[in-house]
Amino acid sequence: MQLDLSEEQVQIRDAVRQLCVSEFAPHARRWDQESHVPRAAIERLAEQGFLGMAIPEAWGGIGYDSRTITVVLEEISRVSAALGIMIAVHNSVGALPVFRFGTDEQRRRFLPPLVSKELGAFSLSEPGAGSDAGAIQSTAVLEGDHYVLNGTKNWVTNGSHAGVYLIFARTDREAGSRGLSTFIVERGARGLVVGKTEDKMGLRGSDTVTLSLEGLEVPVSQRLGAEGDGFKIAMSMLDAGRIGVAAQAIGVMQAAFEESVKYAQQREAFGGPIAKIQAVQFKLAEMERRLQCARLLARRAAWLKDTDQPHTRAASVAKLYASEAATWVTHQAIQVHGGYGYVKEYAVEQLYRDARVMEIYEGTSEIQRLVIARSLLREGVAV
Ligand SMILES: Cc1cc2nc3c(=O)[nH]c(=O)nc-3n(C[C@H](O)[C@H](O)[C@H](O)COP(=O)(O)OP(=O)(O)OC[C@H]3O[C@@H](n4cnc5c(N)ncnc54)[C@H](O)[C@@H]3O)c2cc1C
Missing domain, CATH: 1.20.140.10 (Butyryl-CoA Dehydrogenase, subunit A, domain 3)
Structure with a gap:
């Protein structure tokens, strides 16, 4: 088992630490007080490739392995846990699923913005389905070449300003956890309504919102994986x-x-x-x-x-x-x-x-x- 960091990983850690300490640490307390991490901080991380950490270079990312990603997330969270969760969610459950489960067409369309400038969001939880994610009630009904999504999602990290959302909804009412499917939805889609921002105890700089799905039409081509794979x-x-x-x-x-x-x-x-x-x-x-x-x-x-x-x-x-x-x-x-x-x-x-x-x-x-x-x-x- 390789537990020590390689020379390259040590260099990456030191570079990230330098960036975080000099550019983010002076502002992290204010971000907490103002409940906001400015877009400029995300852009700075994007310039270094950190929005594409889990995506291979062939698809525009920087292709870090999981150990290196762990090192980067630790350094960011050391100065701002709010920025840490935003980047962690984006990389591990926002961008990575698009690469892992997406078709080449979906990868070509959604990965470029995700690795360069837009944050990803992962919308699984609902008011009545947290630990019990298989109990999701939001529905996705197939109508011709698109699905119509209705329901309420909550606790969506990056939810007020993400560029790409992965939304989980029920395509089969009878099939329990096997009846869920995943949809890729872009910011601004008609029927995707961003609701209240939670007033949290901590991680105050990171936004956590409720989403309403109000007749949200999603083309079949934006379903991630097969029906029932959600x-x-x-x-x-x-x-x-x-x-x-x-x-x-x-x-x-x-x-x-x-x-x-x-x-x-x-x-x-x-x-x-x-x-x-x-x-x-x-x-x-x-x-x-x-x-x-x-x-x-x-x-x-x-x-x-x-x-x-x-x-x-x-x-x-x-x-x-x-x-x-x-x-x-x-x-x-x-x-x-x-x-x-x-x-x-x-x-x-x-x-x-x-x-x-x-x-x-x-x-x-x-x-x-x-x-x-x-x-x-x-x-x-x-x-
Ligand atoms: C700041 C923040 C950010 C979040 N970001 C996201 C996000 O980006 N995307 C997303 O989809 N979700 C997100 N979540 C939701 C988070 O994943 C859920 O809050 C979590 O899974 C728990 O669900 P719940 O809050 O509904 O609690 P519940 O599931 O209602 O649990 C309440 C209590 O019951 C216990 N419990 C429940 N079932 C069992 C069981 N079978 N055995 C033992 N104990 C049990 C729980 O452990 C807990 O102590 C976020 C939450 C927060 C607070």
Whole structure:
């Protein structure tokens, strides 16, 4: 198993870090306060090819493997978890499915904007169907050469300004999760109505919206995969997505850890820096342990994916561990800061809010445990 970064990956990491620290870090707190990441930040990442990380060069992308994508997402999330989720969703569940399941005609039409300037959105969840994605109620009815979509989708990351949406709707009322299909829809399509933006606890710079499908006509040529393949497409893409969430969590954790070490060395109590107090040292040591474990698990899952080995269980293990570790580390980071950790002047306040959702989206911690348990009972325990 290749867990160390190659020389090239180290160079990429250092270049991304430089970009993020010099150009994004000075604004990340303001993005949180204003609940908005400006388009210019996306354009800057697009210039570096980061909208096409998962797409092969032959199709206009930069063709990074999963380990390298993990490194990039970690660095972006270290300075702005909001920008991190926008780029993670775009790459892993926005653009990649078009390449993986699209016809050559669909790839030719939709990949160029996705790898160069437009964000992708993945619209699976509904008000009544989150963990239970097979219960989707939105319908897609075939009428001649097009489908007519009706229903309500929610929690759509990048949803207010995406260029391309992947929308999951029911083409067969009787077939349960086998009755779902996936449609590629462009921004501005008549009948695609962007609704309210959620007022979130964290990741405030990233937009999360409700979409109404109101007689939305989608040509048959824009169905991704076969009729009934929707659930399969969604679940297979979530494997990559979950490795991405682990990377986001690691980035947030790294930032909280660094802030805690710095603060503990500066803050004085009882005649010396609090870093000299064993209770504080133990917190820092435990942060380091969880951070290292999370990074190794994410790299392992990514390596399994890169080497075409089954990685569903490993992706869930990495996502589950990293997201819970991020919640723990950011919680303890506030503790190390005392009262100062509770006010917006200090970065850990935002990191704590940003980390929390990582235990929820792309499958809650409970769902990850179900995935892991089902896999180990079916395929045997890992050695
Ligand atoms: C900021 C944000 C961004 C998001 N972005 C997107 C996006 O871009 N696209 C998209 O499609 N969705 C997105 N989501 C939706 C997200 O994936 C769902 O919120 C998540 O899957 C949980 O669904 P739910 O909120 O309906 O909770 P529910 O499914 O109602 O779950 C409620 C609780 O019940 C538990 N539970 C449910 N079923 C089981 C079970 N079988 N066993 C054990 N426990 C169970 C859950 O773990 C949870 O604790 C986003 C959500 C947020 C908050």
